[in-house]
Amino acid sequence: MSFELSGPAQEAHDHDGRIMVLGGPGSGKTTLSLLKTQRLIPGLESGQNVLFLSFSRAAVRQVMNRTKDVLTRDEGSRITVQTYHAFCMDILRAHGRLLSGKPARILFPDREKISKASHDGDWKVERDRLAVEENLYAFDNFASGATSLVAQVRKVAELVADRFPVIILDEFQDTSDAQWELVHALAERSELIVLADPDQRIFEYDDRVDPERLNQVRALLAPVEFDLGGDNHRSPDAGILNFADAVLQNRELPKTDDVGVMSVWPRSYPAATHAASIWLYAKLRKEGVTKPSIAVLARTNGLVSEISGWLSETHKFQGKEYGPVSHDVLWDAEISAAAAQVVASILEWSGVDPSSDAASTLEAVASFFDVKSAVATNGPIASAVVLRDRYRVNAQALRDGKGVRPIGAKWILAKAVSGVSFVGNPKADWLAARTILEGASGLEEIVQAVRFVRLFGATDEIGGQLSEQWDRAGNYGRATDIVRRTLDQGRLVSEQREPQGFVLMNMHKSKGKEFDGVIVVEGHLHRGVFFSEREEYPHLATRRLLRVAITRARHKAIIIRPMGAVPLTQ
Numbered sequence: 368m369s370f371e372l373s374g375p376a377q378e379a380h381d382h383d384g385r386i387m388v389l390g391g392p393g394s395g396k397t398t399l400s401l402l403k404t405q406r407l408i409p410g411l412e413s414g415q416n417v418l419f420l421s422f423s424r425a426a427v428r429q430v431m432n433r434t435k436d437v438l439t440r441d442e443g444s445r446i447t448v449q450t451y452h453a454f455c456m457d458i459l460r461a462h463g464r465l466l467s468g469k470p471a472r473i474l475f476p477d478r479e480k481i482s483k484a485s486h487d488g489d490w491k492v493e494r495d496r497l498a499v500e501e502n503l504y505a506f507d508n509f510a511s512g513a514t515s516l517v518a519q520v521r522k523v524a525e526l527v528a529d530r531f532p533v534i535i536l537d538e539f540q541d542t543s544d545a546q547w548e549l550v551h552a553l554a555e556r557s558e559l560i561v562l563a564d565p566d567q568r569i570f571e572y573d574d575r576v577d578p579e580r581l582n583q584v585r586a587l588l589a590p591v592e593f594d595l596g597g598d599n600h601r602s603p604d605a606g607i608l609n610f611a612d613a614v615l616q617n618r619e620l621p622k623t624d625d626v627g628v629m630s631v632w633p634r635s636y637p638a639a640t641h642a643a644s645i646w647l648y649a650k651l652r653k654e655g656v657t658k659p660s661i662a663v664l665a666r667t668n669g670l671v672s673e674i675s676g677w678l679s680e681t682h683k684f685q686g687k688e689y690g691p692v693s694h695d696v697l698w699d700a701e702i703s704a705a706a707a708q709v710v711a712s713i714l715e716w717s718g719v720d721p722s723s724d725a726a727s728t729l730e731a732v733a734s735f736f737d738v739k740s741a742v743a744t745n746g747p748i749a750s751a752v753v754l755r756d757r758y759r760v761n762a763q764a765l766r767d768g769k770g771v772r773p774i775g776a777k778w779i780l781a782k783a784v785s786g787v788s789f790v791g792n793p794k795a796d797w798l799a800a801r802t803i804l805e806g807a808s809g810l811e812e813i814v815q816a817v818r819f820v821r822l823f824g825a826t827d828e829i830g831g832q833l834s835e836q837w838d839r840a841g842n843y844g845r846a847t848d849i850v851r852r853t854l855d856q857g858r859l860v861s862e863q864r865e866p867q868g869f870v871l872m873n874m875h876k877s878k879g880k881e882f883d884g885v886i887v888v889e890g891h892l893h894r895g896v897f898f899s900e901r902e903e904y905p906h907l908a909t910r911r912l913l914r915v916a917i918t919r920a921r922h923k924a925i926i927i928r929p930m931g932a933v934p935l936t937q
């Protein structure tokens with residue numbers, strides 16, 4: 368592919384020294400950084416690479432794919448694309464011994480969960496102590512551990528800089544305090560290329576992400592700045608970006624054929640979303656995109672899962688029939704796996720001791736909320752922690768021969784007492800177990816999350832294994848084990864595969880990605896709505912998120928909103 372650079376982009380490309388490149392969605396920041404890498408490669412010595420640091424494995428994969436458009440295969444081998452986590456873990460593993468004389472060990476999340484559960488007191492304090500005194504690092508301590516090494520041990524700093532004389536920092540506006548400290552330490556010896564768009568700061572509810580970050584970079588590192596401003600290579604005829612910018616700035620929406628807003632009655636939502644998806648696909652094909660990629664985005668995972676259900680059915684809309692659409696869902700694997708464990712625990716009910724059966728399920732419910740809180744981007748979720756503790760206490764109460772309090776727990780106990788009889792058909796039995804859960808008030812999100820497992824096709828694999836277990840033993844005694852092992856394998860596949868065609872995900876997950884078409888679906892009745900009363904007018908965080916979501920589109924975006932919703936701009 369050949370790329371022509373605009374004035375500021377060319378200057379940034381040619382400039383020697385520390386730089387910061389600012390630019391909106393699709394302005395070409397990533398591409399520019401790769402072109403610059405290409406320019407710098409001949410100057411690298413053998414064994415040296417350019418380091419590209421990003422936040423998530425998904426973003427790393429995205430950049431790796433992008434390198435193929437810009438760099439030759441040989442050049443591609445001279446750039447190391449890593450998450451902050453992986454980079455820090457490498458430093459800790461290689462040099463951790465230098466901090467305390469003992470080799471650094473990693474406290475993996477599963478283990479951390481167990482240690483945390485058995486620890487009385489503030490886990491964060493204990494976690495920091497484990498890192499400092501025992502050289503045992505939980506994921507959240509990777510960055511600070513690596514920073515200590517780079518800042519305190521000169522040799523380590525020299526080795527890192529010798530290996531990576533140039534470091535590209537992606538999405539810098541979302542850097543946490545610990546990551547920023549690390550970057551600050553690395554800046555002493557390596558050349559930095561900072562990429563940022565302050566208006567794509569969508570993780571600001573995370574209190575480790577500081578809105579002042581770019582000013583801190585300016586104050587402490589004084590990079591030369593280049594603003595790609597209005598450049599827009601993703602959707603060059605500008606309609607999409609102008610529309611998204613108007614949403615961000617809460618000003619009058621420009622007229623454009625590239626973005627359509629549909630107002631739909633709630634009862635027509637499934638059919639309208641389904642029809643819009645197929646319509647958009649056909650439209651893009653007609654415009655010459657041979658294999659369109661389309662993202663269907665919603666604010667919450669619950670709504671994403673619902674939409675997936677809609678696309679899997681047949682609908683009639685305005686007199687036309689629309690058949691099921693095959694699609695991928697980018698999901699939070701850990702949450703769904705934990706939800707599947709709840710269903711599996713019901714499959715394990717033996718009926719011999721209903722209280723013990725129900726207690727195991729309540730324990731699985733507690734673990735679900737534990738995982739939900741543990742994987743949240745913005746740290747533990749207080750409400751999930753409360754639910755975890757409540758269900759854990761109630762599980763114990765049942766084991767101690769006492770009663771349970773939450774309505775959902777009462778329901779589960781009643782079902783265990785009345786007993787279920789499984790028939791040996793894993794599909795039907797899985798559904799029967801899930802149906803029990805569906806009746807449990809307060810546990811709706813577990814049912815939602817477990818649907819993702821079905822969507823992901825993992826149930827076939829689980830079904831096969833459950834069948835074997837039934838044939839062997841006449842019961843599903845090892846269901847939780849089977850589900851856990853199967854989903855662990857499935858998770859690997861889900862991370863390696865690049866989704867194609869229709870892909871559903873929440874808006875946060877869409878960051879850094881691009882698609883030919885995008886459909887943004889707003890929910891109603893408090894679920895996945897854009898402008899909630901909980902957020903202060905003019906709903907800036909939501910506007911940033913919407914801008915990120917809309918600008919993922921190269922050619923066309925459709926926004927589906929409930930009839931009567933608050934206007935996008937006012």
Ligand SMILES: Nc1ncnc2c1ncn2[C@@H]1O[C@H](COP(=O)(O)OP(=O)(O)OP(=O)(O)O)[C@@H](O)[C@H]1O
Pocket residue numbers: 369370371372373390391392393394395396397398399436564599600601878879880881
């Ligand atoms: N100079 C250029 N000429 C032609 N196409 C370009 C150029 N720069 C970028 N592109 C194309 O535009 C799209 C967006 O580019 P890129 O991902 O680099 O932008 P970005 O600023 O990093 O975007 P975002 O912040 O939204 O993730 C890509 O498809 C890329 O191939």
